[in-house]
Amino acid sequence: xxxxxxxxxxxxxxxxxxxxxxxxxxxxxxxxxxxxxxxxxxxxxxxxxxxxxxxxxxxxxxxxxxxxxxxxxxxxxxxxxxxxxxxxxxxxxxxxxxxxxxxxxxxxxxxxxxxxxxxxxxxxxxxxxxxxxxxxxxxxxxxxxxxxxxxxxxxxxxxxxxxxxxxxxxxxxxxxxxxxxxxxxxxxxxxxxxxxxxxxxxxxxxxxxxxxxxxxxxxxxxxxxxxxxxxxxxxxxxxxxxxxxxxxxxxxxxxxxxxxx
Numbered sequence: 001x002x003x004x005x006x007x008x009x010x011x012x013x014x015x016x017x018x019x020x021x022x023x024x025x026x027x028x029x030x031x032x033x034x035x036x037x038x039x040x041x042x043x044x045x046x047x048x049x050x051x052x053x054x055x056x057x058x059x060x061x062x063x064x065x066x067x068x069x070x071x072x073x074x075x076x077x078x079x080x081x082x083x084x085x086x087x088x089x090x091x092x093x094x095x096x097x098x099x100x101x102x103x104x105x106x107x108x109x110x111x112x113x114x115x116x117x118x119x120x121x122x123x124x125x126x127x128x129x130x131x132x133x134x135x136x137x138x139x140x141x142x143x144x145x146x147x148x149x150x151x152x153x154x155x156x157x158x159x160x161x162x163x164x165x166x167x168x169x170x171x172x173x174x175x176x177x178x179x180x181x182x183x184x185x186x187x188x189x190x191x192x193x194x195x196x197x198x199x200x201x202x203x204x205x206x207x208x209x210x211x212x213x214x215x216x217x218x219x220x221x222x223x224x225x226x227x228x229x230x231x232x233x234x235x236x237x238x239x240x241x242x243x244x245x246x247x248x249x250x251x252x253x254x255x256x257x258x259x260x261x
Contacts, residue, residue: 235251
C-alpha cells in the first residue's frame with residue numbers, strides 16, 4: 001500500500017469517526033462476567049478487532065476491523081449457527097500495523113483471542129496503544145493455555161517476547177508452527193495433521209495459529225516488562241473465575257511529556 005493510498009484511507013477513517021453517533025452494539029453481554037469490565041472501561045469511539053459473530057456489548061461507537069470483508073466471513077463460517085450475526089466490517093486489513101489510522105484516533109481498542117495469533121505481541125500492543133488517545137484503553141482477552149488445546153505446549157517465555165520486541169520480528173517462526181502442530185494434535189478441537197510437511201506449509205503461508213501461549217501469570221509478567229518499553233499503565237490482568245480460559249487485560253495509554261528545549 002502506497003503512502004497516497006494510506007492518506008486516502010486515513011481520510012475514510014476520519015470521516016467515518018465523524019459520522020458515527022450513538023451506535024450501541026450487542027454481543028458479549030455487559031451483564032456477563034465476560035463483558036462487564038470491557039463495558040465499564042471502553043467508552044466513546046473505538047475499534048474492535050476480529051469481532052466475528054460475537055462483538056463486545058458496549059455503550060460506544062465502534063468501528064469493526066477484520067482480515068476479510070463481511071460477505072467473505074459469512075461465506076467462510078456459513079455452517080456456524082450465528083453466522084448472520086457477524087458484525088458489519090468497516091475496515092479490512094491483514095497486517096498487524098495500521099498505517100492508515102492516525103495516532104490517537106480512538107478512545108479504545110478492544111479484542112478477544114487475538115494476541116496469541118500475532119507474530120510479535122509487544123509490537124502489536126504498541127501499535128494498538130498508538131491509535132488510542134492518551135488516557136485511552138486497550139482491552140484484550142487472551143486464552144490461558146491450560147484451558148484450551150494448547151495445554152501440552154510450553155509457555156512462551158518472557159525472554160522470547162522481549163527478544164521479538166527488540167528485534168522487531170515480522171514473521172512467525174517455523175519453531176512456533178512445529179510446536180503448535182505437533183503439540184496440539186489429538187486435542188478434541190483440532191483436526192489438522194501432525195507432519196513436518198504441514199508445518200512447513202503453514203510457515204510459508206504464515207497461517208494464523210496460536211503462535212504464542214500464555215497463562216495469567218506469564219501474561220502479567222510480560223505486560224509489566226513491556227511497560228518499561230511502551231508507555232502504558234496496566235489497569236487489569238486477571239483470570240475470569242467463571243471461565244478460566246479467559247484472561248482479561250486493560251492497558252491505559254500514558255502520555256509522554258514533551259521534552260523541554
